[in-house]
Amino acid sequence: xxxxxxxxxxxxxxxxxxxxxxxxxxxxxxxxxxxxxxxxxxxxxxxxxxxxxxxxxxxxxxxxxxxxxxxxxxxxxxxxxxxxxxxxxxxxxxxxxxxxxxxxxxxxxxxxxxxxxxxxxxxxxxxxxxxxxxxxxxxxxxxxxxxxxxxxxxxxxxxxxxxxxxxxxxxxxxxxxxxxxxxxxxxxxxxxxxxxxxxxxxxxxxxxxxxxxxxxxxxxxxxxxxxxxxxxxxxxxxxxxxxxxxxx
Amino acid sequence: xxxxxxxxxxxxxxxxxxxxxxxxxxxxxxxxxxxxxxxxxxxxxxxxxxxxxxxxxxxxxxxxxxxxxxxxxxxxxxxxxxxxxxxxxxxxxxxxxxxxxxxxxxxxxxxxxxxxxxxxxxxxxxxxxxxxxxxxxxxxxxxxxxxxxxxxxxxxxxxxxxxxxxxxxxxxxxxxxxxxxxxxxxxxxxxxxxxxxxxxxxxxxxxxx
Numbered sequence: 001x002x003x004x005x006x007x008x009x010x011x012x013x014x015x016x017x018x019x020x021x022x023x024x025x026x027x028x029x030x031x032x033x034x035x036x037x038x039x040x041x042x043x044x045x046x047x048x049x050x051x052x053x054x055x056x057x058x059x060x061x062x063x064x065x066x067x068x069x070x071x072x073x074x075x076x077x078x079x080x081x082x083x084x085x086x087x088x089x090x091x092x093x094x095x096x097x098x099x100x101x102x103x104x105x106x107x108x109x110x111x112x113x114x115x116x117x118x119x120x121x122x123x124x125x126x127x128x129x130x131x132x133x134x135x136x137x138x139x140x141x142x143x144x145x146x147x148x149x150x151x152x153x154x155x156x157x158x159x160x161x162x163x164x165x166x167x168x169x170x171x172x173x174x175x176x177x178x179x180x181x182x183x184x185x186x187x188x189x190x191x192x193x194x195x196x197x198x199x200x201x202x203x204x205x206x207x208x209x210x211x212x213x214x215x216x217x218x219x220x221x222x223x224x225x226x227x228x229x230x231x232x233x234x235x236x237x238x239x240x241x242x243x244x245x246x247x248x
Numbered sequence: 249x250x251x252x253x254x255x256x257x258x259x260x261x262x263x264x265x266x267x268x269x270x271x272x273x274x275x276x277x278x279x280x281x282x283x284x285x286x287x288x289x290x291x292x293x294x295x296x297x298x299x300x301x302x303x304x305x306x307x308x309x310x311x312x313x314x315x316x317x318x319x320x321x322x323x324x325x326x327x328x329x330x331x332x333x334x335x336x337x338x339x340x341x342x343x344x345x346x347x348x349x350x351x352x353x354x355x356x357x358x359x360x361x362x363x364x365x366x367x368x369x370x371x372x373x374x375x376x377x378x379x380x381x382x383x384x385x386x387x388x389x390x391x392x393x394x395x396x397x398x399x400x401x402x403x404x405x406x407x408x409x410x411x412x413x414x415x416x417x418x419x420x421x422x423x424x425x426x427x428x429x430x431x432x433x434x435x436x437x438x439x440x441x442x443x444x445x446x447x448x449x450x451x452x453x454x455x456x457x
Contacts, residue, residue, distance in 0.1 A: 016410040019405060047311070167405075201380065225378040229377060233341065236353070236374075
């Protein structure tokens with residue numbers, strides 16, 4: 001984003017709204033550190049930031065590569081050309097009863113780098129993807145981040161994106177439930193080298209008796225899920241929870 | 249993907265904080281779902297949400313009306329809203345089951361309570377997305393108190409700096425907790441931020457004289 005210096009009156013009302021602390025007031029004018037700006041669009045939304053002169057505007061070419069990925073990954077009001085849905089990943093568990101993306105006997109994993117608060121660079125993202133690719137993880141094709149990988153088998157990101165920073169980005173994949181321990185150990189190890197944080201998700205289907213088969217595995221690893229979770233009630237149709245052999 | 253999932257807080261603070269997501273699946277059942285989701289929005293409104301929004305427009309906290317939010321739903325519609333009571337969530341689940349629209353319904357909140365309510369209504373939950381917490385360079389994060397506010401916007405648009413500034417205004421008597429709670433939540437464009445919970449947090453962390 002940019003600030004129209006003619007319009008800005010230097011009131012500073014915008015400053016605390018920036019999650020990346022990229023806005024400062026210098027010589028009675030607001031300015032944006034373009035390196036720090038994640039293009040989330042907060043300051044540009046007049047119904048969010050009460051800028052009295054509506055001085056913020058979109059940088060020309062903001063939707064073009066490589067900087068455009070800041071916009072698509074950081075601003076939830078934009079829609080990815082790959083997934084056709086807004087947001088930074090897929091609809092995961094939200095439509096899982098209909099998509100059957102994760103069926104019984106499988107797990108879905110999401111590693112959301114940069115969240116909360118710290119943001120992430122694409123270099124940090126690559127640390128996680130290379131570690132997971134090394135144990136044979138296959139990244140979710142419908143996740144927009146996967147499309148930025150130049151070598152999906154090795155988890156290597158296209159070098160043109162390496163200097164870009166985002167509010168957050170999600171490494172997303174599914175795997176047989178038997179691989180849960182190895183995957184968690186790999187993520188735990190990769191976390192040690194990161195210069196940011198990540199929030200970790202695990203999707204699993206309920207068994208017919210209502211149990212969750214991942215819970216004893218997590219318990220053995222000393223990992224305790226938080227008290228709150230996101231539950232798909234299974235009211236969608238067509239309903240899918242068993243993967244047919246020919247789909248594997 | 250994960251944005252309603254990682255709300256921080258104590259068990260007590262989270263016990264009446266729920267997010268309801270009603271989502272058409274792109275390419276599978278989204279065709280013809282627009283009117284169904286507009287109907288769902290009406291039902292949600294009757295039950296009484298704490299917040300409702302559409303990331304294509306904004307939220308009631310920003311001043312948009314239900315009619316404007318309904319009109320802004322697009323061809324792959326999705327509803328995001330927050331509730332501040334278990335009883336209201338029970339009622340909305342009951343009514344969505346009764347409507348039987350065939351559109352995916354997901355509830356974020358205390359897992360045991362959601363499963364218990366589902367069982368009461370003979371609903372068998374399909375799947376769950378578990379939060380396995382925050383990992384990595386956690387020493388760079390702001391305090392847990394700040395995180396309780398910012399994680400109510402899953403897209404990271406509620407800035408920690410705004411929370412600090414507005415909390416300070418409450419402390420100094422410049423703003424009421426009610427006004428401050430809305431101000432903090434305005435950047436959350438989807439409508440999953442819970443202003444009722446934010447008021448409780450402000451009253452807890454900034455005791456009123």
